[in-house]
Amino acid sequence: MNILFITQYYPPETGAAPERACEFVRFFKRKGHAVQVITALPNHPAGVVQERYRGMVVCREKHMGADVIRTYVYASPGKTPTSRLVNHLSFAFCALLGLLFVKRPDVILLTMPPLFLGATGLAFKLLMRRPLILDVRDLWPQAAVDLGEMKESFLTRALTRLELFFYGKSDRVTVVTRGILKSLISRKVPEWKVNLVTNGVNTDVFDLAERGPNPYESLGLAGKFIIVYAGVIGVQHGTAFVARAASLLSGQRDIAFVFIGEGVKKRELKTEAERLGLDNIHFISDQPVEALARFLGHSHAGLATLRDLPFCDGVILVKMFCYMACSLPVVLAGRGESKGILDEAEAGVCVEPEDPARLAEAVTTLYNDRELGRRLGAHGRRYVEERYSRRLSADKMEEVINEAVRPR
Structure with missing residues (x-):
């Protein structure tokens, strides 16, 4: 055809x-x-x-x-x-x-x-x-x-x-x-x-995610507990509050937020991080999918966010599937269909959208309980192989x- x-x-x-x-x-x-x-x-x-x-x-x-x-x-x-x-x-x-x-x-x-x-x-x-x-x-x-x-x-x-x-x-x-x-x-x-x-998600590509050297070494982040956001930083994602969550965690020097990607709201997020004087939030430009897989493979949790709007209840964040395919636990700040998928998969922690305190708590939970993160990540990998x-x-x-x- x-x-x-x-x-x-x-x-x-x-x-x-x-x-x-x-x-x-x-x-x-x-x-x-x-x-x-x-x-x-x-x-x-x-x-x-x-x-x-x-x-x-x-x-x-x-x-x-x-x-x-x-x-x-x-x-x-x-x-x-x-x-x-x-x-x-x-x-x-x-x-x-x-x-x-x-x-x-x-x-x-x-x-x-x-x-x-x-x-x-x-x-x-x-x-x-x-x-x-x-x-x-x-x-x-x-x-x-x-x-x-x-x-x-x-x-x-x-x-x-x-x-x-x-x-x-x-x-x-x-x-x-x-x-x-x-x-x-x-x-x-x-x-x-x-x-x-x-x-x-292409589960074959992300199945290879942990192979190769740690790409975070060149950024001085090797050994950190990394929460990665991978994808477009757009209007519907409401990411500005993540800077405030990172500020709440600034005393924990082992935790770092990394944003990989571009988008119309990236400048706003960077400006907020600079205003707060943060050194625990980092930005990386768009990466080809194979390079992105390596970054995800050396991260500890994947971050997905949505704005606090009724429209966003009907959005399914594709980045969640990428995290799951890499066996990463998902931290979702959102509701609706994305939350329903995450709950069904038992693959992460969900908090209310645009709530910095709850996001900081979720990250702290995964930081303190690495076995929980591994268990949630395994659930996610199995779920996307079977469903997505x-x-x-x-x-x-x-x-x-x-x-x-x-x-x-």
Whole structure:
């Protein structure tokens, strides 16, 4: 089968969306499918096009055996509502250049958000006369409203109608959480059309995490009890309070917080750490997945956070699965679906969101009881192998694709 995959976010970018896309491509190629990818010039999450791609309008290359067409996108490190809108619209338009380079596929798989990419998908569906599957990772614009980035208005109501129009014109819709699934069905998207295809983790990559030298040695952190946060530091994560938790633990010299990744809220977190005069919180730039696995393999607990908002109750943090795959106990500051998974796995400690005192207590508990951490970590590894491996997610996505292309 020939699969055309349209996604704004793709490696070498990092984060949940590029990782999900990458693992689908890896799996599809292993199963013998031909894969074509249309994506943006890499710029996420820093908002700066990576150096080797600067000045390009279209770039063609191979990645894991797939044909990848990268097109121009407006990128800006300043993440304002206007700059994000232009970023999304620019790729939705420029992705149409892919029509000049791709072969006619059997099926089109497109990730949303960005919402406007749905129009691009419909154009490909109509011109190529092939079924369209929308892989929905967030409900937009509702997510932007709930996170305080947009206000309820005529514009958001119009965008919501556009969102529902795209769902209605697609052949299948896949979603990453049960909350999104319930929302779409409650909004009259036919139940037969919507499928749950959760995120997960490549358990093979993270199974090798403890091999190799300790990467923390070069940072002077070898021998410390390390709580690592790995991934995008974004609006929904509410990480600023972690600096206050680190301040409460500053008297314990053996404990260190390490943030690995980029995001729009990284500067805010660093500023708060500097204001508090902390030397127990450290920042490392984005890492390739294999290097990230080594960092996780030499850490003692994985930190995952969400803001204290109803919207965040429906978010499942992919970083939790990475920690579990490395047999790390998870410290979650959050509620909802992420907490439900952690409780079911018995793989960590959960506290209320944005509560520095409770976070400090949870870290202290794991610091004082290393055997508890090892036990929780073992539970997590077993849980993701059985429930949340990328292979299982990709198997489910392949089932949805087969249903979409099957004559009706």
